[in-house]
Amino acid sequence: MADSALQPGGYVLPEYEFVAPPDLGAPEVRRYPVVIVGAGLSGLALACDLAERGVAAVVLDDDNTIGVRGASSRGIVYAQKTLEMMDRLGIYERIRKKGVVWSVGKTLAGHEVVYEFDASSVSDSRQPPFINLQQFYLEWFMVDRIMEFGRTDLRWKSKVVGYEVLADGARIEVETPAGRYLLEADWVCDCSGVNSFIRDSLRLDTHQARGIDRWCISDVRFKESLPIERWTWVEAPFNDNRAVWQHLMADDVWRLDFQMGPETDIEHVSKPEVAAERVRRQLGEDVEFELVWVGPYSYRAQLIDEFRVGRTLFLGDSAHAMSPFGARGGNSGIQDADNLGWKLALVLSGRASEALIDSYSDERRPAAQFNIMTTRRTARFLQPESPAEKLLRDAAISLAKEYSFARSLCNTGRLSNSFIYGKPPTSRAQKHKVRGVAVGEAVQNVAVELPDGRAGTLVDLFRGGPAFVGLWSHASPDLSGEVIRLANRTVPTLRMLEIGRGALGLSVLGDATGKLGAALGATRGKPTFWLLRPDMHLAARIENPDAAKVRHALCGAIDGRLQSELP
């Protein structure tokens, strides 16, 4: 286990060996249940999720390392829902040790703080609101974990060069250092990124909109200690009154991200000496620093119409792309995998019909739409397109210094949180009227006492094969007979427990701190049942539950329907 990829002169990333697969030179084309194309955040998260649930997959990646060659780090902020998934997959501790935990964000204009938040105050999860980590570390940890599970066939230096749709899957042509071969898959998960070959070969419209904004990242290391907070300047005096981001990552490397003018000569501003001069203007002449990486970028919005096209599924940037504001790219790709993994696992094991896979597109496309809308609003605040818009922004900033309502208008990024599924999706504003977790929303990973007496968290109930978790609270002992019969009939798809006391004869989940009850919105004395999906989103909340009502909700959930969508 390496401590640091940062060596003098830049990052040194692990390289993985190309192993000639048995398909090369085989007389017949082999067929696999799941082929994942692309070993980036969403592809690795899906492979790791499937492996954890006991499902084998083939992963094809055109490179032989993690990260992006020549671009040392892309994503840096991992949000709570991502971290909770990583806890389930068993790599959260590595992320926490390597990464930087933070919760305070500040928005500045000139030398004044106009807005400040502390996200830690609204969370009972074992995971913090955010951890910053260079993207390749997270990918690295996932590759290690996938290899530990030993179920996944990771094929490096394997580039997809041909794609043919079949009635029950697809035929893929792969180019390797040892030659080309064909393979077939029942399901193809395209995680190959914004320039996806498969998506383009299917001629799917991405509805692309390019941003006019230009930015230049300078990742730097220096000894000076700055607060471990996210600082965003709407107008930075040291960057010609354009925006600047300041954020700490692993290895004492700070990400300084500078907004450039729309007409900027990108080659010029990315020269090391020009980048260093920008950093000096921010940090002061006397601060010694080392430039780790300089990378200019612009952004675009893309969204395909369906994330499922027959047996081809699209995850991450191949399905949706957006500007980086609010850390919604990588986190949403990982949540695509979180949403799809258990569904694929249930369908492959014959316990659910293909209709469940449709719900992947039905749930994740609105999430992507929401992310694109949210990032578009931030981009527009940071790059006013007319004098009238600039005037409005000036007014908001000027009011923000005195009045809290206007601070909320200063939009330097609405940070990623997990999406609430459902038709129509519940907004966060509506959600605040619900006590505890809403149907379609993910429950937080709160502390519980596990049935065997160990201290744990909710995530511990969701490891292993894909299972729904049903939680009973304040149930009448009269229901015991029918509940136990239901429990026996639904193994291994449903795992039922009761909270606090053993009235039904199920395993008991201790909630001495009351955090689970608060997260679920439990009411003292009120019999309630919660049906949680394997991705920890709430499928149903049943008041005055009985076995028949639970069965009805479970049958709907296996078809990909939430309680609100059931007859």
Next chain:
Amino acid sequence: MKTELNFADHDAFYEHLIAAHQGLDEAQSAQLNARLLLLLANQVGDGTVLAACVDAARKPFGPYSPPEA
């Protein structure tokens, strides 16, 4: 005067407002803002609240003499 956040969805409002300015020249934008403020003032109605809002908006530009009550 309310100074805590009171919008149902402030980001949606902001986006709608800048969309409304699209294609206007500066004079038209100023006219839109003035029309909007009169419409909103009529929604508020309460004279004390409106006076407090006018004072708050004026604040960065120094003192002025409000009309006698």
